[in-house]
Amino acid sequence: MRKARATWAVLVAALVAVTSWAVTYAAPVRMGPVTDDWGVVRVARGQPIVIAYWLVVAGPDASLGVDSRRGIEIAIDDKKTVAGHPVRLIGEDSGCNAEGGTTAATKLAANRQIVAAIGSSCSSEAVPGAPILCKAGIVTVSPSNTAPKLTDPKRGPEYACYLRTAHNDLVQGRAAAQFAYHVLGVRRAATIHDGSPYAEGLANVFADVFKRLGGTITSQEAVSPTDTDMRPVLTRIAAGKPQLIYYPIFIAAGGHITRQAKEVAGLENVKLMSADGTFSPDFWKAAGEAARGVYNSSPDLSVEALGSKYQQFLDKHQKKYGEKPLSAFHAHAYDAAMMIFAAIEKVAKKDAQGNTYIGRKALRDALFATRNFPGITGNLTCNPYGDCADPKIAVYQTLSADPAKWNPGVDPKKVWAMKR
């Protein structure tokens, strides 16, 4: 009896193993005129091509994802049809954390009609989420992930479907350190990250470059994104007497640090600098008047840096949503969508009835082959690890801290631009 059961267990295990092997290493799929290793999406004549976003569109960091989603929506308005089909945008909230990224990616992976995805917002979502989409053969382009490890040459084959139009933080961290050292003349700095791949990566790049320039890092601290009481950790920082605190984190925790820093003895005159994760009117709401004077490194979103295309985008944005962009990655999202549309048109094939077939791996390869693509954020060229950005970094300083006066470039005022 026991033996029989054991035999059954072995048989079932073997069956599971064989099936999963078969699923993972499926033979090339042939559908209509297209053969593809990762599978083929068939879009019936007159039906829309489905593009999915996975962005943080709820919670304290919602402005980051909503900003990107608007960029995608404007791109769809501009493009109208892709390979003769209209475009339908669906999406999932990804929560700006690893669990949310996993959930959103799993939901998207289950929908076989999705041709390509745009996301995620936060690097912490992409680290577990991108491999799930890759397994399902869905290529994804992130408009705002900036953690260096996502496009590191050692990133591994499970990220083979992942690209980004956002800059790599190796660039942003270096720019921030140069600004702090050369422009602000600061020699002693402390950093805070929140344990997310984005913040940790950026804080480390900043610290490395700042030390190489000749500065001293008094302490490298970490908090958790849900922490509210930052006074103890700020007191610890105060013990090292820094002139600047660099905290490239997100809005909720960033707001608390900004409000509480000036209340801690020894930090009354310290300069505060954050990064693109808090470059939003919501950050002003979170930090209140304490946000005045805070520096943010962020993509250079000025018409002089990006040209008249960006002005046209801003006009459309104002007309469609009645306000200024909410964060820093709308243009990157627009470019991500346009890049995907161009790649789809390159690989889509039609049959005699007018149905369209898109090979998943072919689409991925076409995206990675993007060269000198004229986007709003610059001329995009993708490297073999998915970095497509043409990075332009600037530093902004908050003047009024009144969310109603949010107007990137004027207030927060652009005070410095990275030399290229």
Added chain:
Amino acid sequence: MAAGVLRRPVARRLSFVDAFLWAFRLAVVLVVVWGTVGTLRLGRYTGEQWVDFVVFGLAQGGIYALIALGYTMVYGILRMINFAHGEVFMSGAYTAYFVAAPLAASGFLDRHPILSLLLLVGVAAAVSTGVAVLVERVAYRPLRRAPRLVPLITAIGASFFLQYAFRGLYGSGFKAYPEFQLFKGEWQILGIGVLRTQAVVLASAAVLMFALYQFVMRTKLGKAMRAVSEDKDAAALMGIDVDRIIVLTFAIGGAAAGAAGILYALVFKQVHFFMGFVPGIKAFTAAVLGGIGNIPGAMLGGLFLGVVESVGPALFLDGLGIPAPYQLKDVIAFTMLVMVLIFRPQGILGERLAAKRA
């Protein structure tokens, strides 16, 4: 002789467990002492900074304590953990924002700060009380005679329901509370500079807790609550309306959570639909730490947890050379909980109560 033979293996097993626990205790004490001595030898912090750590911790702990009261009172009476209590806290603070914002916009807030504060506390306490009573009526009362696991599950369901109901009502973003000009800056108290908001929070929390304790110990209703907590059936036979007392318990716990919500908003300014989760878990920890079911225990546990979170990383971990110790704040807090559960399962002040119930 036979008894001796029988007893020996038992004695040996106990002594092995004892030895292990003693080794564990010793190891923890050694690590703590080593870390503390190391930190003090480093001399990184000034005396004032240590005082600051403690004051910051007390202010945070006062909020934990007020929320913990709700957990502990409900447990005392129903022997269940009301996991929706964090959301009760959120509902009051979030709703009162919609009173605070127009008050601030009209300038009333700065002209009459004390009156506004009382008004806000009133609104928050009223909403939280309403939500707490509603949860009791809908989610717990129908299950009064069900096995204990059942209301625990509905509590978690109620918690999710409330979070997403408030998300639907007020939106998914966060709201920022207005600044009280009166509470900006510091007061010198006994030669120590204390942030005004924190002084207000500590004082209000102390007053509320004192009032609550007096209510439970001195009034007739308080006596009835204690009677129900001892034995529901006997209390009913003595002519106490048990359902009414249970509702009262939820209402008082809700009011304390609502007040805590305003104090939280005073200190941290941000409110959103998910804000109740972490303070709820922390306050639950505080309630267990102090001895769940015990009101002074919840207060003590809350303050203790707040101080440990604030002082612990700097005091214990700095000396051990651990980088970025404040990332491990929660580790310290929950290690403390595990330690208490291992060595004093009834909590710091839980002994008398546990003995009475046994």
